[in-house]
Amino acid sequence: MAKAEIGVIGLGVMGANLALNIADNGYHVAVYNRTTSRTDEFAASAGELADRVTACATLEEFVAAIKPPRPVIIMVKAGAPVDEQIAALQPLLEANDIIIDAGNANFRDTMRRFTDLEGSGLTFIGMGVSGGEEGARHGPSIMVGGAEAAWKRVEPVLTAISAKYEGEACAAWLGENGAGHFVKTIHNGIEYADMQMIAEVYGVMRDHLGMDAPSIAAVFSAWSTGPLDSYLIDITAEVLKVSDVVSNRPIVDIIVDAAGQKGTGRWAVIESQMMGVPATAIEAAVAARSLSAMRAERKNAQVRFGLPPQQARREGQQVIDDLEKALLAGKVAAYAQGFAVMTAASAEFDWKLPMATTARIWRAGCIIRSRFLDEIATAFTDTPDVANLAMTPAFSKIIEETDGSLRRIVSESVLNGLPVPALASAVSYFDTYRRERGTANLIQAQRDFFGAHGFERFDADGAHHGPWGGEQG
Ligand SMILES: NC(=O)C1=CN([C@@H]2O[C@H](COP(=O)(O)OP(=O)(O)OC[C@H]3O[C@@H](n4cnc5c(N)ncnc54)[C@H](OP(=O)(O)O)[C@@H]3O)[C@@H](O)[C@H]2O)C=CC1
Numbered sequence: 517m518a519k520a521e522i523g524v525i526g527l528g529v530m531g532a533n534l535a536l537n538i539a540d541n542g543y544h545v546a547v548y549n550r551t552t553s554r555t556d557e558f559a560a561s562a563g564e565l566a567d568r569v570t571a572c573a574t575l576e577e578f579v580a581a582i583k584p585p586r587p588v589i590i591m592v593k594a595g596a597p598v599d600e601q602i603a604a605l606q607p608l609l610e611a612n613d614i615i616i617d618a619g620n621a622n623f624r625d626t627m628r629r630f631t632d633l634e635g636s637g638l639t640f641i642g643m644g645v646s647g648g649e650e651g652a653r654h655g656p657s658i659m660v661g662g663a664e665a666a667w668k669r670v671e672p673v674l675t676a677i678s679a680k681y682e683g684e685a686c687a688a689w690l691g692e693n694g695a696g697h698f699v700k701t702i703h704n705g706i707e708y709a710d711m712q713m714i715a716e717v718y719g720v721m722r723d724h725l726g727m728d729a730p731s732i733a734a735v736f737s738a739w740s741t742g743p744l745d746s747y748l749i750d751i752t753a754e755v756l757k758v759s760d761v762v763s764n765r766p767i768v769d770i771i772v773d774a775a776g777q778k779g780t781g782r783w784a785v786i787e788s789q790m791m792g793v794p795a796t797a798i799e800a801a802v803a804a805r806s807l808s809a810m811r812a813e814r815k816n817a818q819v820r821f822g823l824p825p826q827q828a829r830r831e832g833q834q835v836i837d838d839l840e841k842a843l844l845a846g847k848v849a850a851y852a853q854g855f856a857v858m859t860a861a862s863a864e865f866d867w868k869l870p871m872a873t874t875a876r877i878w879r880a881g882c883i884i885r886s887r888f889l890d891e892i893a894t895a896f897t898d899t900p901d902v903a904n905l906a907m908t909p910a911f912s913k914i915i916e917e918t919d920g921s922l923r924r925i926v927s928e929s930v931l932n933g934l935p936v937p938a939l940a941s942a943v944s945y946f947d948t949y950r951r952e953r954g955t956a957n958l959i960q961a962q963r964d965f966f967g968a969h970g971f972e973r974f975d976a977d978g979a980h981h982g983p984w985g986g987e988q989g
């Protein structure tokens with residue numbers, strides 16, 4: 517049998533589908549999975565692609581099945597399993613072979629792996645992949661970090677398997693070492709914010725307007741032809757339409773209201789905090805998932821405090837129209853924050869992250885894919901050095917057009933005790949960002965009072981202290 521041109525290790529949801537995608541694009545692929553039964557199942561399910569797949573029971577067989585120099589994609593659980601897999605592969609590989617970690621790695625682990633592999637003769641790539649099961653099979657968005665020369669070597673296969681937006685491949689080299697995994701982390705942070713805001717809007721329709729799941733589905737379906745047109749809005753409409761076969765009720769009404777999280781959203785928040793760049797919508801979304809998991813505490817708190825009395829509400833369609841615009845406004849905040857974090861990281865790690873390209877490769881294939889990202893790509897192409905997406909002409913206009921709706925929805929929700937933490941964070945973010953005279957003068961005074969930290973004055977240069985007198989901390 518001819519040797520494979522590429523290998524995939526890990527035949528879980530993502531690896532199996534990525535391998536089939538590679539084979540579907542005419543490449544011969546060798547595959548290996550720690551648990552051999554999974555490899556066997558994969559081989560049996562390859563169907564008409566089977567003659568382009570070499571299923572291997574051992575790593576030795578796997579490496580021998582690939583033509584050198586070998587590109588090897590590792591698609592296993594992130595963290596220690598990746599290190600274990602690299603350690604097991606290293607003695608078997610030869611100079612110039614490329615190890616590509618395509619899982620959701622923490623970019624700091626990726627940078628460490630680059631350092632660990634320095635001088636080994638092997639090339640390393642840290643690659644973010646988004647699109648879930650379907651994307652992996654038919655075209656994901658691919659965010660590559662590593663040496664540009666290494667990207668050039670694998671560019672043909674990665675562009676072939678990637679999603680296409682109007683014919684343009686959603687795969688790109690974004691910068692050295694951890695750049696690809698950092699961008700994937702921010703992608704996921706934005707994904708968290710996007711999902712949280714959609715859930716908040718769903719909550720207003722369910723708990724304030726008293727709508728049932730099919731009626732809410734119809735609203736999301738209608739929105740999917742407007743400015744909110746996106747994969748997440750589409751799947752929201754889809755899941756809200758589905759009935760549970762056991763109870764015959766909408767399945768969303770049967771699903772427990774506690775969301776899991778694997779870490780990427782939290783990493784996005786941690787990194788934004790480390791760089792001093794506010795990502796309040798992502799923070800709110802991560803915190804909301806954590807609060808969602810505290811089911812017993814929430815139940816007790818409702819027994820203790822009850823829910824606030826409902827206020828008289830506006831006519832349903834008025835609220836729904838405002839919800840659409842509020843969601844759009846919230847999205848602008850989340851994306852503006854995510855891109856601002858990437859801008860700061862680009863400077864800190866000297867990556868030169870290309871913002872327009874990043875937006876372009878997110879237009880198809882990935883979980884946050886949307887029409888909106890095409891507008892972001894255009895905005896960054898037209899104004900590449902803009903400090904914040906909100907300041908581009910196109911997005912300033914969206915903010916002006918949606919501002920009133922966001923305020924009304926957040927105010928009504930607060931008055932009615934409906935949690936909208938991500939949407940509320942968006943209002944406060946805009947209100948803080950656009951107000952020249954803030955309130956940190958008082959904080960500076962407090963810091964100087966208790967810690968003699970000093971402050972700046974409007975009317976004089978240098979550091980100053982206040983004439984506080986009395987007892988200080
Ligand atoms: N699912 C998704 O939507 C997406 C997932 N990702 C990322 O892709 C990666 C794979 O995810 P996914 O396919 O969903 O995961 P699955 O849970 O479906 O599969 C996990 C894979 O990792 C392997 N594995 C686990 N531990 C080890 C270990 N110690 N040594 C070797 N192999 C190990 C498993 O092998 P075994 O069969 O032997 O247990 C299996 O092949 C993760 O980093 C994930 O975060 C990225 C984008 C989207």
Ligand SMILES: O=C(CO)[C@H](O)[C@H](O)COP(=O)(O)O
Pocket residue numbers: 620645646647648704707776777778779780781883
């Ligand atoms: O990377 C992904 C999508 O882009 C994965 O689906 C990831 O698992 C999502 O994160 P979480 O499980 O924390 O919701």
